[in-house]
Amino acid sequence: DTGVTQSPTHLIKTRGQQVTLRCSPISGHKSVSWYQQVLGQGPQFIFQYYEKEERGRGNFPDRFSARQFPNYSSELNVNALLLGDSALYLCASSLRDGNQPQHFGDGTRLSIL
Amino acid sequence: AQSVTQLDSHVSVSEGTPVLLRCNYSSSYSPSLFWYVQHPNKGLQLLLKYTSAATLVKGINGFEAEFKKSETSFHLTKPSAHMSDAAEYFCVVSERGFQKLVFGTGTRLLVSP
Numbered sequence: 001d002t003g004v005t006q007s008p009t010h011l012i013k014t015r016g017q018q019v020t021l022r023c024s025p026i027s028g029h030k031s032v033s034w035y036q037q038v039l040g041q042g043p044q045f046i047f048q049y050y051e052k053e054e055r056g057r058g059n060f061p062d063r064f065s066a067r068q069f070p071n072y073s074s075e076l077n078v079n080a081l082l083l084g085d086s087a088l089y090l091c092a093s094s095l096r097d098g099n100q101p102q103h104f105g106d107g108t109r110l111s112i113l
Numbered sequence: 114a115q116s117v118t119q120l121d122s123h124v125s126v127s128e129g130t131p132v133l134l135r136c137n138y139s140s141s142y143s144p145s146l147f148w149y150v151q152h153p154n155k156g157l158q159l160l161l162k163y164t165s166a167a168t169l170v171k172g173i174n175g176f177e178a179e180f181k182k183s184e185t186s187f188h189l190t191k192p193s194a195h196m197s198d199a200a201e202y203f204c205v206v207s208e209r210g211f212q213k214l215v216f217g218t219g220t221r222l223l224v225s226p
Contacts, residue, residue: 004156033212042203042216043157056213090156098210099145099164104156 002027004093004105012111013081021076021108025093031055032074033102034066035090043090049074050097078110086112115140117187117204119217127225132191134220136204139185146187147205147214148178157203163187164209174198199224 005024013019025032031050035043048056049068068074072093078085088107094100120135138144145164149157161172168180178189187204204217 031212033214035214042218043214045213045215048212050212056211058213092157092214094212097212099207100212101159101162102212102214104149104158106154106156 006105023091029093037088117217125223134189151201
């Protein structure tokens with residue numbers, strides 16, 4: 001089985017730009033969550049989507065948005081990038097909502113200059 | 114609010130000796146607890162999870178953890194460390210029935226020959 005795939009693997013942007021990160025869940029998984037991991041810290045929850053609906057949102061500004069498509073893939077968008085947005089962005093998928101094991105991709109490393 | 118505290122930022126062991134990574138949790142509800150491992154430049158891999166069944170949880174690669182409600186602890190152990198165990202380990206809590214994971218700050222395990 002193919003695991004969770006994220007693209008791109010690395011990205012360099014400048015302050016004020018916009019970025020879109022992509023995630024393809026494991027086949028059959030309907031829930032996707034996004035996390036931000038700043039260097040030296042644990043991941044922080046950004047969003048969860050299930051069946052194309054937002055089911056949870058972490059403490060992030062409105063510059064962060066996401067969506068889930070009919071094939072259950074997902075995009076995370078960040079507008080007006082700040083230096084502090086430099087991080088590893090992780091996507092996780094699970095079969096359903098609720099207490100299901102979450103499987104993580106290898107992440108997208110975003111660097112802001 | 115839920116939180117986890119990982120009591121050691123770094124743990125150093127010799128190959129073949131026991132591993133103990135300590136975690137205390139705080140939760141207003143019956144929690145689900147997890148340990149994840151992250152190798153350099155990789156995503157997160159689930160080692161084990163506790164969701165109110167047996168208090169001693171066995172995971173992959175010889176790891177296990179014991180849920181102690183009276184001590185609000187969920188320590189991770191392994192009888193004999195391997196070089197391949199060197200990685201960052203995260204203790205994680207979630208409210209049962211919800212997907213949002215709350216991560217600790219991580220413990221870096223160093224294994225020397």
